[in-house]
Amino acid sequence: MDLNYTDAQIAFRSDVRDFLSDNLPAHLSDKVRDGVALTKADHEEWHAILNAQGWLAGNWPVDHGGTGWDSVQRHIFEDEMTKANAPRIVPFGLAMLGPVLMAFGSDEQKSYWLPRILNGDDWWCQGYSEPGAGSDLASVRTMAERDGDDYIVNGQKTWTTLGQYANMIFCLVRTSKEGKRQEGISFLLIDMNSPGITVRPIVLIDGGAEVNEVFFDNVRVPVANLVGEENKGWTYAKYLLTHERTNIAGVGFASAGLEQLKRIARAELSGGKPLIQHPLFAARIAQVQIDLMAMATTNLRVISAAAAGQAPGAESSMLKVKGTQVRQEINALTMQAIGPYAMPFVSEALDGDNDPVGPAYAQAPTGQYLNNRKLSIYGGSNEVQRSIIAKAILEL
Amino acid sequence: MDLNYTDAQIAFRSDVRDFLSDNLPAHLSDKVRDGVALTKADHEEWHAILNAQGWLAGNWPVDHGGTGWDSVQRHIFEDEMTKANAPRIVPFGLAMLGPVLMAFGSDEQKSYWLPRILNGDDWWCQGYSEPGAGSDLASVRTMAERDGDDYIVNGQKTWTTLGQYANMIFCLVRTSKEGKRQEGISFLLIDMNSPGITVRPIVLIDGGAEVNEVFFDNVRVPVANLVGEENKGWTYAKYLLTHERTNIAGVGFASAGLEQLKRIARAELSGGKPLIQHPLFAARIAQVQIDLMAMATTNLRVISAAAAGQAPGAESSMLKVKGTQVRQEINALTMQAIGPYAMPFVSEALDGDNDPVGPAYAQAPTGQYLNNRKLSIYGGSNEVQRSIIAKAILEL
Amino acid sequence: MNFDLTEERQMLQDGLRRFLRDQYTPDLLAQIETSDTGTSPEVWAGLANMGVIGALFTEDQGGFGGAGFDIALVAEEMGRVGATDPLIDTGILGGGLIAALGDEGQQAMLDDIIAGTRQLALAHGEPSSRYDLSRVETTWADGKLTGRKAVVVNGGAADTLIVSARTSGDVADTDGISLFIVAADAPGLMRRSYPLTGGGHAAEITLDNTPGTLLGTAGQGYAALAAAHARATLAISAEAVGLMDAVRTLTTDYLKTRKQFGQPIGKFQALQHRMADVLIEIEQARSAVINLAGHLDADTQTRDTHVAATKTLIGQVARLVAEESIQMHGGIGMTQEYALGHLAKRLLMVDHRFGDTLYHMDKFIALAVA
């Protein structure tokens, strides 16, 4: 038992910190801190900076242009990134598709697509969810029928995050109705500019439109864009979901959110004194901070086990639930902290195009609270996670 | 809409208050306030005083020696009783068996047993629960086989409250294995002094032994002691359960408990100041007080509807759950209030036979907290109540 | 003791419920959302015609009600459809203060208010006052008001404002607060109107040597402000209960129709039990509103104890109901298009007017615990 980092890890953290201090543009970190929406260009700018340093692909092996970091290094990197209010790395190409291609793609696919991901030539999005499926991912109904060297794709995907920016989408499609539902699924790469594709934004309750519906109407996709074998896509999909689950606890986001909450609670006055000195509000902050301190260590236990080669099991379900609770509670407290100024809805202020109503820090919290209700819904709802825990760990 | 009591109701409350002030012996109310266990003689003394006043049977009609009160009067009476720290009326004969006999008993049974209940000639206990049945009351396995003018009873009952004091028990017994489980049950009155009956106390986690197991080994019971028809006992049992459910919220108990909690929190010091001034503890008291204020009104809404002739439905399930939560939270806070003195376990002090350790008010709270975990378990667990609510009100 | 509605109130409830159900279509809500005021003039006229605004005033004041149970009834029905009309601002706060403090000439405004032809707003809160009712920095000198007022609901649409200013005492004293009637187009008055989360509009208001007419006695405005806020707290709490009922019904219906893993998700016991808890808490909230309605005209200490208890509980239950309902809906509950979003947001914002759970818990402790 040793809670201390090794000297090498400490040195690495220091390198990351120096790099961020020298290279993270202030116009990006200001936006992240205040919850202002990032543009596509913002994301691309930051990816390019990281790629120039060779640090864009934290979970890729060196021979594919990745860093080759172990899970503790990745954790340190993510931790410093969030503390510095760096934009998060857009995960679709780097964290999701990349590992699948490396594991199951053909040599041609690897040598063509992987460098393009690093260089930002493609913006990928994810075509998994379908209307009405909820947490039941295997109920894929989007059809891909073989026609010569092409598939003809028909159907609909939904909750496609940042699909409005994407030129490519990786999709689960049904190539067979035989056997179990999981057996007829294939994993297909589709050009978003293909004729027959329509993208329709879904406005969420916070007023933002970060997710989309994607419609496929007789879309032709070259068979060369099939990853792995036909009808084996479910295996690749599950592999992707496992990889997506690193950093599932969101400790960094929670820590940054807690700092922002305290900053606001020091600035806001209640009865003439800083809100942070209000005993009941201080107790609610203390509670979530105590929860976060414990969760951060649970997270390190899982990361440390992963670095030692153990596969994370249902522990990630526990981290998902607790991580969600902590982040949503921080969101709720931050919204409470800004008092009456939680009410104004001035979306232009969040795009930086209009003067804010009330303090600058009061613009984002209500929207963030509303938007982050999704945390306990997507990626397997917290109800699904609890059932997994009951089954896998408690053996009920 | 009118939250005020009528003049008649106000006068009635005043009568009750005067009566209690004149007739409730201090040696009984002191015991109740401090959570000291009442003896059988204590209960009998208090029943006799109420009976002399004609107020023992609050839910009986006048022609059977009851008060004929409506539900609002009963509520006022119970409210004043708890506020005055009067011993509760032992319910087995008065609140449970009495109504069943009036509704389903023969004339002989009514004229024999009802006066004996009022006069305290019999101490009744309830033979419903059986080992392993839990909230599934219809799974009665205790058998009663007809043999001439007798039934021969074999089996076991459990959780028989104050069975150690009882000379009579009313039992659900199985008289037929035909048809549905509910159809072969009969309602039988059994003399506890019959040969073949053994009573074994069950010690609970608070160290007390208020409940018992009752064993029946070839116990002879005259057929004359059958209530209503053979195999129709389930109907009578359900009728009894409905009647048992008055005062299910326990508002009076909660109010008395809250007063005692505040009394203790004013006496205990934390950091040199009364504990009740500790902002976080005050907030927890405030929370339960606010919950109680709302629940008391929900309770009055149900009582008022009952007085107007409406049958209480699944509302009583809501009152059961919330009432339990409020009372258990008050118990938990009271245990917390007494600090380190929650730890000593000096059962003799609770029987009045030994000096207490720490303040007098610190003797009972830990035991009461432990004992009242039962509130959410018995009488249909809170889980069963939630299922009833989901089904009956939400129609899920 | 009687928890039934009187015949008159039952009629008002039936009529109002029918009217609102017919008016508050998804189309109207969408139209309101993009409108300049966040409300519908047609609905407002309809409410006035039905006597709904009048139900907030006593007969002496020219109305047909004015008791706690009248306010609660009306507000609950408004909540049930997620209505955004400024009954609280024009009727209870603005109109209520004029009714309580106005001289004969000022009282004349009540007729217009009840007829639905005059819109009011109370410009009391300031950028740093949060929920403190006695913290007023706006000044009054030489007959002119100067200061800033924050998140003045209905402040953009109002033609008449009631403005508070400090005429004596320290910044947070209860003594020394005066109220003024100010025309919305008075010189030196600037308004920035903006939409609110959950519907309706508010304005940031700047006063720079703006003329106003004294309402009531100089320096003695606090008691009337507190009474008006008690009534407004009742209204928003009752509105919250209406919203809770609507959200709950939407959620239960969804649980019955939405299928996953081969059955309606309402058959999953974990969700059933959580919905049962939601229902229990809504009943608690309903009883809390009854408590406040029944004690609105009691002595100040009793009234304020119920204000604090009720608003605390409402804030807590509102969060529970909104969060559980969104969670049980899953993705669809996150979308703007679906009916839940508007109702849930409106319900969540209840905790940001007239004091939140922290503020009222503190008040309750001071009044009823320590």
Add this chain to the structure above:
Amino acid sequence: MNFDLTEERQMLQDGLRRFLRDQYTPDLLAQIETSDTGTSPEVWAGLANMGVIGALFTEDQGGFGGAGFDIALVAEEMGRVGATDPLIDTGILGGGLIAALGDEGQQAMLDDIIAGTRQLALAHGEPSSRYDLSRVETTWADGKLTGRKAVVVNGGAADTLIVSARTSGDVADTDGISLFIVAADAPGLMRRSYPLTGGGHAAEITLDNTPGTLLGTAGQGYAALAAAHARATLAISAEAVGLMDAVRTLTTDYLKTRKQFGQPIGKFQALQHRMADVLIEIEQARSAVINLAGHLDADTQTRDTHVAATKTLIGQVARLVAEESIQMHGGIGMTQEYALGHLAKRLLMVDHRFGDTLYHMDKFIALAVA
């Protein structure tokens, strides 16, 4: 960073777990419950033989461990069987203070302690001190102690007491507290020993001109008391995690075997989800104990921040685990006879030693929030 046990600790854990599992039979627990001290001399001798008491001390002090992770490991195993042995009182509090402050002659006692032949107790808390570590009213004059000490765990069985007294300063000052070694049979010392809820015994102690020997520097006892309490808090928190594991296992097993309405009650989704939440919180508690163990020798502010965070969380999770387990067991969980009762009560009493959730939440706010 490494969360694995060293080989030595792994061996200690394996051996201790086996030993305790063999010793702590239902018979032993029943026997302990009716004994005069609430503990078993045989188990104590066995623990000493295995080096378990020694594991609480550093090699300098004659032990084989003494680090936070040693304390946590031992205490967690004790908790796992609901053991009542006074490791905290004799080893960590009594022995720890002697090790920290004792002169050469006093340090000699450590050999007896580690060998299991001497029992200690810390007589520090007083009838009105609650959890305040600096509130001491017992006096010291002419070489004699006079005062009352409350709920002194192991106070009846101890042959040596460490007694705190105020030698200067105000009643709650941290300066001016002195510690004394007092023989249990010293003149003027009266003990009333009694059993505790959840096992073990404590004593009310009256000192009336009782002689004692100064331990450490006069008036400077507070820092050592605080350090000893930090270590004791770690121990009782780790013990709580062991108890939680045991309670959880008992409950999950019960859910699998107990049938109702035709199936094991563990198949009911509402219970499954609640048990999942219980498990998540137990993992939180486990991490909190690791945090404290790893920062036990950090600077005072860091150490005390973790003491406060960990004990707060432990108190909260203890209540959740105990209450949910009793509830899910139903009637059987209410009975003294069944194994759950002892474990659940012991777990609940953890919040009543070394500061409860209120006390530590306050501390945490002062240290890490404001």
